[in-house]
Each structure stands twice: as structure tokens, then as C-alpha cells.
Amino acid sequence: MIDVILFAGRIVLVALLYIFLLFAIKAGVGLVRSGSKSKKNAQMSIVITQGPSSLLGTVMPINSTIIVGRAPGSDIYVPDDLISGKHARITPIPDGAIIEDLNSTNGTLLNGLPVAIPENLLVGDKIAIGNLVLEVDGR
Secondary structure (H helix, E strand, O other), rough: OOHHHHHHHHHHHHHHHHHHHHHHHHHHHHHHHHHHHHHHHHHHHEEEEEEOOOOOOEEOOOOOOOOEEOOOOEEOOOOOOOOOOOOOEEEEOOEEEEEEOOOOOEEEEEEOOOOOOOOOEEOOOEEEEOOOOEEEEOO
16 A cells, blocks of 8 residues: 555646746746747947037947937037937837937937827837937947
8 A cells, every 4th residue: 555655646746846847847848938029129229310520420339328419428528509408218128229319409309200298119219309310220
């Protein structure tokens, strides 16, 4: 009788081990997939194509929030009277990035259209803020 109980216990233990391994593999695959999405953010960047000569050609990867403005603490600081202190914010999201106007006086344009609500950014998009033009790049 003890032999039957021990044999049944072994079978239950092996079944629990397989269930545990199945969940561990599923979790590992999920981590690998979510890691590839975060790499997509690192591939997007902002290139300054028009504005002050000291900023032309500057490339900023979109791996954290970027504030564009005239305030000295801005990530992209532009001393231009057409640009508000904190003019616009570019934020990475899991599948790319968004831009939003921060209630600026002169507004923010995305591909020539005013940004009224947060808008998704795509590679090749052009952002106009005063005399500053930024282009979304896939670098």
C-alpha cells in the first residue's frame, strides 16, 4: 500500500514540476517580447533640421521624455521669442513616441497641422516649433 502512495506522490510531483516549467517558459517568452518593444523606442530619435546653427544636426534618442522650450532647464533649449518656456513634450511609449503641446502661445505643428491633443510620432514626421524644425528619425 505504501508503494502505491509513494508512486502516486511521485507522479503528482512530476506533474507539478512540468506545470511550473510551462509557466516559467511562458513568462520568459513574455519578457523577451516586451524587451523587443523597448528596443523600438531606442531606435527613434529627433534630429534638429532647422533652427539655431549651434543646434543643427543634433540627434536626441527618444528614450525618455524630451521637453522643448525657451526655459533654461529644457532638454532642447531654444532662446527664441516664438517658443514658450515649456513649449512641447515628446514622450516615449511602448510602440513609439507621442508629442503634445504644453499650452504654448504659438502652438506646435506636426507635418504642418496644429497639435491639439497628444499625437503619435512616426519616422519622417516633421515638428515645427517657432523657427525650430525637428524630424523624427529611425536611428
